């Protein structure tokens with residue numbers, strides 16, 4: 001990982017994603033309140049951005065614009081200086097309920113991206129093994145989708161997004177539907193993947209602890225119309241990895257940040 | 269002929285199981301009116317399968333297309349909406365006028381009966397595919413053709429099978445009924461013809477064979493369904 005001051009130096013030229021007064025109103029006619037309103041935000045390579053905010057504030061809307069599922073009604077959003085137009089394979093998406101294809105095995109679900117892009121079979125087969133191992137599903141490769149638990153499905157979905165080597169991984173409450181124990185395992189997994197691959201991750205969550213445990217940067221959004229009302233760095237996730245323990249979780253600094261975020265969300 | 273079964277019921281109304289069995293053995297050996305029993309059954313099934321085959325090919329193609337494209341749907345859906353509730357025998361006379369009394373008119377009638385359920389379920393299957401399925405494929409780099417082949421078609425399969433089974437039962441029922449209106453062979457015709465001579469034993473054999481065949485046809489489809497759509501109802 002590069003030193004923070006170093007990345008700052010290159011920031012202006014090097015942003016991976018840049019949003020310029022990004023606005024989306026679902027109800028185009030009349031003077032309806034937009035779901036997100038004039039968001040200006042840059043995301044840099046290697047960041048683990050966690051997004052929080054009250055329900056209905058436009059987090060998913062923002063993610064869906066980044067993915068290309070929705071077109072903004074105002075402003076622009078660029079990836080590598082190029083405006084995002086529609087859906088393409090540069091941005092991997094992990095949904096809350098992983099839409100894995102039940103008619104394919106776990107292996108084929110993970111191989112789906114390379115298969116569609118006509119990557120040579122041999123390379124695909126090797127990559128699939130690598131990513132199966134990365135998410136701990138090597139022994140489940142031939143299983144049918146319905147034979148997997150919720151956590152395993154999400155692991156397969158993460159692997160299938162990562163194998164395409166996207167510029168950024170967009171995750172919308174990916175662990176929201178999992179039980180507490182599985183959620184913790186999945187958090188450790190995604191942290192490890194982020195650390196080892198240096199992927200940029202945009203991660204929506206409802207859980208303050210999750211945001212602090214994972215993110216290098218926390219964004220808090222306001223009630224509808226959604227704007228960014230707080231944007232600050234977090235360092236706990238690196239401490240977790242460097243110290244190989246979750247002591248950071250019980251420090252005063254952690255509690256302070258936690259209280260601060262909760263007050264931001266609840267005060268609205 | 270007019271002996272009573274168990275001294276209570278006339279065997280013309282309900283023949284005894286023994287009489288039905290004897291009659292079955294006789295029909296199986298000597299046939300009925302110049303054709304073997306199996307030839308009658310074969311004649312019925314041949315018409316059914318030809319019509320069903322054409323219905324599958326055309327209704328699945330047009331149904332999937334209509335589900336995919338709103339313009340195609342705008343053309344076909346009103347026509348199907350009109351044909352579907354009509355009882356096939358209602359327009360059978362017209363078809364006979366057009367195509368004569370032979371096999372072709374029957375095959376066409378069965379085709380029409382089978383077409384609508386398959387078409388409707390294909391449209392429903394395609395329009396019901398979860399948007400997330402399609403979005404995921406697109407974020408993984410799939411083009412339109414690949415999405416159709418790898419996502420929409422398999423996702424619609426459970427619905428398509430519902431349509432296939434409905435179509436089979438409609439076509440089968442229609443085939444028997446059509447033989448009773450105009451035919452010279454087939455199980456339905458055999459039953460109708462036997463009724464003219466009050467041969468209730470033959471009628472019962474015919475009805476039982478029709479019933480068993482119907483159940484078998486559905487079982488075959490059900491079997492294919494559980495093989496092909498192995499994930500159905502498992503999440």
Ligand SMILES: Nc1ncnc2c1ncn2[C@@H]1O[C@H](COP(=O)(O)OP(=O)(O)OP(=O)(O)O)[C@@H](O)[C@H]1O
Nearest residue numbers: 026027035053054055056057058059060061062224
């Ligand atoms: N397809 C849609 N049509 C109209 N309004 C919508 C649509 N989708 C979302 N909205 C509205 O836009 C606002 C933002 O929705 P969004 O789903 O982005 O919120 P969110 O922050 O993801 O909420 P949650 O935390 O509950 O997932 C909400 O008020 C919602 O009602």
Ligand SMILES: [Mg+2]
Nearest residue numbers: 059060061172
């Ligand atoms: Mg949401």
